[in-house]
Amino acid sequence: MALCAKKRPPEEERRARANDREYNERFQYASNCIKTSKYNILTFLPVNLFEQFQEVANTYFLFLLILQLIPQISSLSWFTTIVPLVLVLTITAVKDATDDYFRHKSDNQVNNRQSQVLINGILQQEQWMNVCVGDIIKLENNQFVAADLLLLSSSEPHGLCYIETAELDGETNMKVRQAIPVTSELGDISKLAKFDGEVICEPPNNKLDKFSGTLYWKENKFPLSNQNMLLRGCVLRNTEWCFGLVIFAGPDTKLMQNSGRTKFKRTSIDRLMNTLVLWIFGFLVCMGVILAIGNAIWEHEVGTRFQVYLPWDEAVDSAFFSGFLSFWSYIIILNTVVPISLYVRYVLSLLWGLSRESGGPLELLSSVKVKFLRGNLGSSPSCAVNIL
Numbered sequence: 001m002a003l004c005a006k007k008r009p010p011e012e013e014r015r016a017r018a019n020d021r022e023y024n025e026r027f028q029y030a031s032n033c034i035k036t037s038k039y040n041i042l043t044f045l046p047v048n049l050f051e052q053f054q055e056v057a058n059t060y061f062l063f064l065l066i067l068q069l070i071p072q073i074s075s076l077s078w079f080t081t082i083v084p085l086v087l088v089l090t091i092t093a094v095k096d097a098t099d100d101y102f103r104h105k106s107d108n109q110v111n112n113r114q115s116q117v118l119i120n121g122i123l124q125q126e127q128w129m130n131v132c133v134g135d136i137i138k139l140e141n142n143q144f145v146a147a148d149l150l151l152l153s154s155s156e157p158h159g160l161c162y163i164e165t166a167e168l169d170g171e172t173n174m175k176v177r178q179a180i181p182v183t184s185e186l187g188d189i190s191k192l193a194k195f196d197g198e199v200i201c202e203p204p205n206n207k208l209d210k211f212s213g214t215l216y217w218k219e220n221k222f223p224l225s226n227q228n229m230l231l232r233g234c235v236l237r238n239t240e241w242c243f244g245l246v247i248f249a250g251p252d253t254k255l256m257q258n259s260g261r262t263k264f265k266r267t268s269i270d271r272l273m274n275t276l277v278l279w280i281f282g283f284l285v286c287m288g289v290i291l292a293i294g295n296a297i298w299e300h301e302v303g304t305r306f307q308v309y310l311p312w313d314e315a316v317d318s319a320f321f322s323g324f325l326s327f328w329s330y331i332i333i334l335n336t337v338v339p340i341s342l343y344v345r346y347v348l349s350l351l352w353g354l355s356r357e358s359g360g361p362l363e364l365l366s367s368v369k370v371k372f373l374r375g376n377l378g379s380s381p382s383c384a385v386n387i388l
Helices: 021-023 045-053 056-068 079-112 190-192 252-258 268-301 318-331 340-351 358-377 381-387
Strands: 014-017 114-119 120-129 136-140 149-153 161-164 174-178 197-199 212-217 220-225 235-237 239-247
Touching: 014 021, 014 239, 014 318, 045 079, 056 079, 056 268, 056 318, 114 190, 136 149, 197 239, 268 318
Parallel strands: none
Antiparallel strands: 014 197, 114 120, 114 136, 136 239, 149 239, 161 174, 161 235, 197 212, 212 220
16 A cells, blocks of 8 residues: 555656556556555554644643642643543544545555456456556446546447446436547457557646647647546446546546545534633633732731741742643633533544445545535535535
């Protein structure tokens, strides 16, 4: 799976030569392996904790726990804060780990699908993750398209084929794609094995309805458009078979280009709670400042008279420093202004009541549909969801 995350320099143009893996490997194009999961065994704990502490409430209770570990200012046991905080972090981590497990499982299922690839003049079964740019693939009726392909030929007259793009744009009606005339006659495997045309086209992008490129073959060049392309996520329909040349694979496909990175999910309630916690914490600080000022004034004006009975601690050498320590003590004492029990109940209710998506291709495809409908229909997000 290391190939899935391999970083490459940005492309200015894409070059793909048919049946020549050695030539295409020089450009270090992405493999056809996809990765929609967020974590692995090594990164789960640090990354998940980093994401969880973006929640203001978690950061607040961690800060409070650190204060309670300082004996000079703490008047409450740290145990009362660490137990509910660890409970919240653990429940959220288990939920996130479960979601990501299903993403890994879905990725493995997709990457291990079988496809017929023309290698050394013979059609061989290959896993999707092993398909490379420049390979020629045979698709049969009702099969998913494994990568972004240039249609070369098909079983239909004039190189026509029919595809369903519901997984890309939500449209259930059939669409027609056509091979260019010069390749539509390459229906025989022996002819396809000798095909050495080279495609020079635009670099990977997320535009589902646009493609521009040129095929160079036999000292001639032929223009290519989106009508000649079969995109990953489409399904071949009402066509016995077709052959296609892989142009974009894996993360470079338009489907994956539209998906973006898997993000840490936040609901509107999460954002509201962050705002409320910030306001409440501000109120708590104001109360602490007022009480600390009162303490400093009392120690300066009155407390010095009772040093015999109420002596300062060894570290305290002035009324100002006494007020400073009192400020943090009041922050701890008044911490129930932000009730951690309420926050724990909120997290438990999420775990109990919310049925969250497992992610993977379903989540990926849904995001692509919404983006496509926004761009092509000019509708608001709510309208796009209603159409879906």
